Amino acid sequence: MLEARDLYCERDDRVLFQHLDFSLCAGQSIQVQGSNGSGKTTLLRILCGLNRDYRGDIRWQGQPVEKARADFRAQVFYLGHAPAINRSLSAAENLRWFCASRGVRAGKIREALAAFNLQGYDDVPCYMMSAGQQRRVSLARMKLVPAALWILDEPFTALDRKGVSELEGMLSDFVRSEGSLLLTTHHPLKMDCDVGTIDLDALIQERGVYDH
């Protein structure tokens, strides 16, 4: 489904990763590991097409991702570092625009918020919510759009313990229903499915590629 060959990326004269190969099929999940600043977010943004400073090959359904861009965007759900929640708008208003921007009918916003324990928070402006609640609004988007691939950058940030285990359950359900999952997290994952890993630190160490 998503395939990367010989990816290379450097930032500020420092090689973040090189010769990075992996493939992610339907029903598989991969956790990207690495210390702070090792390039986890950069890797996810490159795969999303938000960062173009890389060399190598990224393929989506067997095609170069530049050619399959429209199909790729329709199939991917990306959760970035920033929650993509406008603090002046209410939870429902944020999600309604998100649905429209994805070309999806905004029917199930109430249910999506309820799935993340935000019953009754539909019309509360997001600046009145705690960081964890804002994160939940942000996460609720994944219930609203059909996507074959979830790319999640630190999805567990700011969630309480119960929220973490509920999210783990949702991620496992998604992978078991033939979804593909790519995520970064520093938290020990407890998922009911196999999780592959890409270790960016190990990748750098074994090849010894600090070029200065």
Add this chain to the structure above:
Amino acid sequence: MTTEATAGLASVMGATIRRELLLAMRSPGDVINPLMFFIISVTLFPLGGGVEDAFLATIAPGVIWVTALLAVMLSLDSLYRADYEDGNLEQLLMSPQPLYFLVLSKVFSHWLMACLPIIVLAPVLALMLKLPAAGIGALVISLALGTPILVLIGAIGMALTVGLSRSGLLLAVLILPLYVPVLIFGTGVVDAAINEMAYAGLLALMGAMLALAISLSPLAIVAALRISVN
């Protein structure tokens, strides 16, 4: 299939405009500040520039146009800032919908909020500056054609500089040269109307510039936003 796609497009454009208007209602300062700047600056000219009617009438088209232009520039700062900071810009760029229309509807809502009040108030301020009645219609039409061009061009500059912390001066340097033709044609229309000369040709030229801006600048804005989030 085609009708479905068009309906999807109309709904995403509608939703974008609705979102922008809601945001403007929640923080009205972004809309009101440029408008107050416009009103106050124009009002200061009769006070500082002498009270001779004939003199005021001569400078009126230029004063109103230059102040409107500066007010538009002032309003642009809020265009992408919040979306850039909270991550919505990334989501926008990941949207499977045609970005051309998403960007265009955002710019259109900005024009509605920042420029429409200026166009509505311009005749009143023009009367205060003793602009002859013959020029008032032309002033409104020239502003209606010119301000969308200003917003479209300014949005390109704003999209390029949104990632920089202090972009004010850079933005001015980037876009002011492109504003000059609009200013010249805009005041030209009003001057021609006052002197009872034909100005349809000038308006047609401004219309052509607007058509060009509508068709090309959203593409440039999308490219600039991609560079900014990179």
